[in-house]
Structures are given as C-alpha cells and as structure tokens.
Amino acid sequence: MINVRLAPGLRPLDDRELRRWVRAVVGTQDGVQHVYAEVGAEGADLVLFVSASTQAAAHAAARRVVTRSLRVESLRGWVIRDFTND
Numbered sequence: 001m002i003n004v005r006l007a008p009g010l011r012p013l014d015d016r017e018l019r020r021w022v023r024a025v026v027g028t029q030d031g032v033q034h035v036y037a038e039v040g041a042e043g044a045d046l047v048l049f050v051s052a053s054t055q056a057a058a059h060a061a062a063r064r065v066v067t068r069s070l071r072v073e074s075l076r077g078w079v080i081r082d083f084t085n086d
Contacts (some may be wrong), residue, residue, distance in 0.1 A: 031051040
C-alpha cells in the first residue's frame with residue numbers, strides 16, 4: 001500500500017474523477033490492484049495497492065503511475081506533496 005498526498009491543481013476534482021484518471025494510465029506491468037482517492041479542500045489523498053516482488057518495486061511502480069497520471073490534462077497543476085509506504 002502506497003500513500004500519496006497531492007496538492008490541489010488548477011481545477012477541482014471529485015474522488016471518482018481522480019480515481020478514473022489514475023486508473024486510466026495504469027498498465028499491466030504496474031501491478032496496481034486498487035486505487036482509492038479522497039479529495040478535499042487541501043488537496044487529495046491517494047492510496048495505491050500494488051502487487052510487486054519487493055516493497056521498493058511497489059513504491060517505484062506507484063510513483064510511475066502517479067507521475068504518469070499527473071500528465072493528464074484534467075490533472076494539470078496537481079503535484080505530489082508527499083509519498084509514503086505503509
């Protein structure tokens with residue numbers, strides 16, 4: 001499980017929209033099993049459940065997915081504020 005906190009972007013999103021954009025960029029090689037998102041006034045919290053051979057590989061896959069998703073036009077201006085593993 002990888003927790004990501006995002007700082008707000010140029011336009012507001014809801015939980016469902018953020019999950020949809022993140023899942024849209026997930027590839028089979030990423031090992032992402034589930035995406036949870038909760039958007040609030042301060043930004044958004046993402047939790048990615050990633051299947052990988054090591055914790056470091058899961059963390060790297062989650063970072064790739066989140067970085068890739070932030071290139072989507074609808075997520076323009078959103079940035080990673082914090083990235084942690086649990």
